[in-house]
Amino acid sequence: MEEKKMSEEKKTVRAAERALDILLCFVSQPHLGLTEIAKQTQLNKSTVFRLLATLESKGFIKRDPETDKYQLGFRIWELAANIDQSHDPAILFLPEMESLRDELEETVSLYIRDGNERIRVQAVESKQAIRRVAPIGARMPLAVGASSKVLMAYTDPKVLEQVIQDPMWPMGVNKEVYQAQLKQIREEGYAISVEEREAGTAAVAVPIFNRRKQLIAALAVSGPVSRMSVQQMMQFVPNLVKAAEQMSKKIS
Amino acid sequence: MEEKKMSEEKKTVRAAERALDILLCFVSQPHLGLTEIAKQTQLNKSTVFRLLATLESKGFIKRDPETDKYQLGFRIWELAANIDQSHDPAILFLPEMESLRDELEETVSLYIRDGNERIRVQAVESKQAIRRVAPIGARMPLAVGASSKVLMAYTDPKVLEQVIQDPMWPMGVNKEVYQAQLKQIREEGYAISVEEREAGTAAVAVPIFNRRKQLIAALAVSGPVSRMSVQQMMQFVPNLVKAAEQMSKKIS
DNA sequence: TTTAATGTTTCATAGTATGAAACTCTGTTC
DNA sequence: GAACAGAGTTTCATACTATGAAACATTAAA
Incomplete structure (x- = not known):
């Protein structure tokens, strides 16, 4: 039985939210390990692991073959290149x-x-x-x-x-x-x-x-x-x- | 009772996957409506609606105030700007x-x-x-x-x-x-x-x-x-x- | 006034995402 | 070289979240 949070208006999807939070970790640091991300996002390692796998499978992040750390992937470029600038x-x-x-x-x-x-x-x-x-x-x-x-x-x-x-x-x-x-x-x-x-x-x-x-x-x-x-x-x-x-x- | 798909190795998170799929719709078209996205991704309108709300709340997409259509948001820029280029x-x-x-x-x-x-x-x-x-x-x-x-x-x-x-x-x-x-x-x-x-x-x-x-x-x-x-x-x-x-x- | 096409909300239910813990692997310390 | 520490990975029972159908709202077209 949770306390009802006041004026909380969320119709968002938690799993997706968390995936995006993970992506946002990379705005300050380009290379991050799983445990580091888990710490920053306050998420369980398993959760981070699965979400990272998801992000990787879609090309939003990739692993540096050298260091094994995670970094942003090519799909970000692809998206950025397609941002409509004519109204920007x-x-x-x-x-x-x-x-x-x-x-x-x-x-x-x-x-x-x-x-x-x-x-x-x-x-x-x-x-x-x-x-x-x-x-x-x-x-x-x-x-x-x-x-x-x-x-x-x-x-x-x-x-x-x-x-x-x-x-x-x-x-x-x-x-x-x-x-x-x-x-x-x-x-x-x-x-x-x-x-x-x-x-x-x-x-x-x-x-x-x-x-x-x-x-x-x-x-x-x-x-x-x-x-x-x-x-x-x-x-x-x-x-x-x-x-x-x-x-x-x-x-x- | 589903047929067991052969050699299916997925430890990914469906909700997150779908959110990313929605983002990827924007690589070809800069402006999209909810129904259009639902059609392209083969997802239920409700699902798309909620995922769009999530993406919007995190700044990955925004709505064009003119047309009410969805388009990519500033967070994409932010991320793209932070892609590590030294190894690229x-x-x-x-x-x-x-x-x-x-x-x-x-x-x-x-x-x-x-x-x-x-x-x-x-x-x-x-x-x-x-x-x-x-x-x-x-x-x-x-x-x-x-x-x-x-x-x-x-x-x-x-x-x-x-x-x-x-x-x-x-x-x-x-x-x-x-x-x-x-x-x-x-x-x-x-x-x-x-x-x-x-x-x-x-x-x-x-x-x-x-x-x-x-x-x-x-x-x-x-x-x-x-x-x-x-x-x-x-x-x-x-x-x-x-x-x-x-x-x-x-x-x- | 209909009709159609959006986007939005509701709700019961299925089934997915979840975290704790166990496990592997690599490298470090004593 | 044994014990340890720290990373990443896997497993599993359970809770609760995400889901889709349908109803609804709003606007535009006929």
Whole structure:
């Protein structure tokens, strides 16, 4: 008799979930042994063994004949090569992002929401010596930062309910205050953050919509607080908005 | 009461297998609906629905907000970016392959065995107007072609047993004759095929070994039969062998 | 208003996935 | 060279998960 977990909504398949978890172990380390994987995923060795056999039989992983360790297989390539890039903001918007970077001389990033996280799917860095460094592919909580707020402002409110549970959620910020902020962002069309997620860094972000006015991504300019006063960032807004509009037109 | 399938050796996890099958649907088509996937994989709609939910929750696929269809997600990128390339023949051997192409002026391909198939993991095409076109990533049966024979010659004989079941297996070629061919290939160190797999095309292939004399891949030169007489191909062999030896040294 | 074609949910049941433990194999330590 | 440690592999009874049929919801076409 298990306790009934609250608001647990899962219609997912456990075995498949675990197989995918195993695959994800390889994002940080390219070579892994069975026992290592079992430890990381908290799964029984037998379970890992069978799932590895499954993944191997389908070509998603292979064993290095030298070391006998497991590594990612060719099927991953095959899939990656077939990702539809014609709608992929990360590729589509690169030219506009580069123009914007050249105009403002600060790092420009593109974020999308993925569940209760955001992902930096594209970035072009400022050419200045002191600059915001922005690794592509990085995942961050959806709780704080200018881009997070933009993404939240145009996202189903029930996501907010979940995000509030996030350990990154800033203590003391209550829902009503935050919702008021989101409302303001919707009215003004941009969000600003100063040292919210990372010390020394400030950012200003705007939404990118498709033709149907659905949110696609958040476009952000970020840099050191020394160069990014609130006043300065507000001067950036028109450039950001213009770029976002151009991007919108590119989306089918 | 099911009939006992003969020599069925599976210690794989069905649910995981099915999830991966679903992923593989996307290699040919980038956008797919649930029903389409169910049809292709021969799975029940409910099953597909749940597995799709699982794949989506882990970020392996996402839904296009426009069309509501499914497509591959960001996690695939993430994984692909982390494939260990330092041991990957496809990248490691490219320089040698280019040199060989320039020497022989014909298309050079690199194949590895994957189960009962071979995959063209790398290729550099001839610069001539009439040339063998060789898409990277293509999968072909392990039954016919010079590269297949090379791969088979140095592979566990029980793979041959399975390959003989392959519908591509040339009728009339019996096992003993084929095994004698493989023996000859092991003695001479190369294999030749003329219009075996594809009309108008001939090829000559050699094995690439690692330091422990284990087979890594097959290196092949292919072109139109008009330029690739058996005599001509035999003159290519020393170049191929030399390239293969250089490649062997590159493997740790 | 039908009809058809999606995607989604429910539910009883079959049978699969599971973990503990036993076992093998290789290499290390004393 | 015996004992040990650590990897990977196999076995097996059992619990519980994954499953498919069918009903349902939603939207688009006729």
